[in-house]
Amino acid sequence: MNDQTHLIVGPGALGRLLAMHLADVVPVVLAGRRALPAEQILTTPEGAQRSRRLAVAELENLPAATPVCLHLTTKAYAAEAAYAAAMARLPGAPTLVLWQNGYQIQPELERRHPGPVVCASTTEGAWVNGDDAVTHAGRGITYLGDLANRHASACRELADLLGQAGLAAEAVEDIETRLWHKLAVNAAINPLVARFRIRNGQLRDRPFRPMVERIIAEVASILASEHVPPPTAGWHALVWQVIAATAKNRASMLQDVMAGRPTEREAILGPLLAAAQRHGIAAPCLSELDASLAQARPLQR
Numbered sequence: 001m002n003d004q005t006h007l008i009v010g011p012g013a014l015g016r017l018l019a020m021h022l023a024d025v026v027p028v029v030l031a032g033r034r035a036l037p038a039e040q041i042l043t044t045p046e047g048a049q050r051s052r053r054l055a056v057a058e059l060e061n062l063p064a065a066t067p068v069c070l071h072l073t074t075k076a077y078a079a080e081a082a083y084a085a086a087m088a089r090l091p092g093a094p095t096l097v098l099w100q101n102g103y104q105i106q107p108e109l110e111r112r113h114p115g116p117v118v119c120a121s122t123t124e125g126a127w128v129n130g131d132d133a134v135t136h137a138g139r140g141i142t143y144l145g146d147l148a149n150r151h152a153s154a155c156r157e158l159a160d161l162l163g164q165a166g167l168a169a170e171a172v173e174d175i176e177t178r179l180w181h182k183l184a185v186n187a188a189i190n191p192l193v194a195r196f197r198i199r200n201g202q203l204r205d206r207p208f209r210p211m212v213e214r215i216i217a218e219v220a221s222i223l224a225s226e227h228v229p230p231p232t233a234g235w236h237a238l239v240w241q242v243i244a245a246t247a248k249n250r251a252s253m254l255q256d257v258m259a260g261r262p263t264e265r266e267a268i269l270g271p272l273l274a275a276a277q278r279h280g281i282a283a284p285c286l287s288e289l290d291a292s293l294a295q296a297r298p299l300q301r
């Protein structure tokens with residue numbers, strides 16, 4: 001690892017997708033609690049396959065050198081521990097790039113990290129096939145920005161680098177709004193599909209459609225009280241458009257519940273419920289979903 005290295009911590013679908021692309025243009029190390037096989041295969045959205053040998057490492061045994069960028073690509077609930085484990089081994093303060101859903105870890109690590117902190121909000125779609133392969137299911141775009149707009153040039157450089165690596169990216173000045181918008185979409189889709197074990201498109205049918213509408217209304221009123229600007233097309237249009245575009249998907253939270261993994265419940269519903277409480281807004285649907293997900297058990301197979 002040297003001072004040009006991009007260290008990616010979190011070897012799930014997003015981490016591997018990022019590593020397989022960035023490794024074309026910069027030195028990359030992919031780290032996790034256990035090291036993956038170095039030889040990895042990427043299937044592109046067009047169905048082509050290419051393999052590449054990556055530098056892989058165990059988080060506990062990272063070389064003691066400071067990379068230029070530390071990308072945290074873990075799930076939101078694992079980000080804090082992964083950050084602490086990585087930083088305990090790195091002598092300096094790299095640019096920290098946070099790829100998490102929700103809006104919980106971002107302000108917290110922005111406060112704690114001694115170097116620049118960049119937030120990424122991405123619509124890239126990917127899933128893993130075992131330990132040595134990742135499928136890039138659908139091309140998206142990644143927005144990059146920092147919460148206080150103090151590191152615009154770092155965001156632009158990173159967006160350029162991702163572009164050179166074949167991942168569309170744009171530096172933006174309103175990343176906080178974009179993170180809230182993604183959170184709102186996730187809040188309207190993920191807890192419901194995880195609770196009822198359905199694909200996203202089934203939300204268009206009865207009895208789920210009115211439930212989605214009620215959640216959108218709760219989310220819209222909470223975010224209005226937080227002065228988060230609504231999307232140009234409005235909340236309803238945004239949510240129903242994502243549901244249509246991802247109709248066949250099993251959302252990430254459903255996959256987590258089915259696999260018996262923790263969910264991103266706290267990162268997605270937590271900030272909304274905290275804001276509802278601060279402003280004295282009733283959020284019965286969100287509270288009920290939160291309580292039911294807190295007790296979610298893996299599907300009996």
Ligand code: KPL
Nearest residue numbers: 189246249250251252253
């Ligand atoms: O981001 C998603 C997720 O699965 O977490 C959505 C937009 C809901 C697509 O499935």
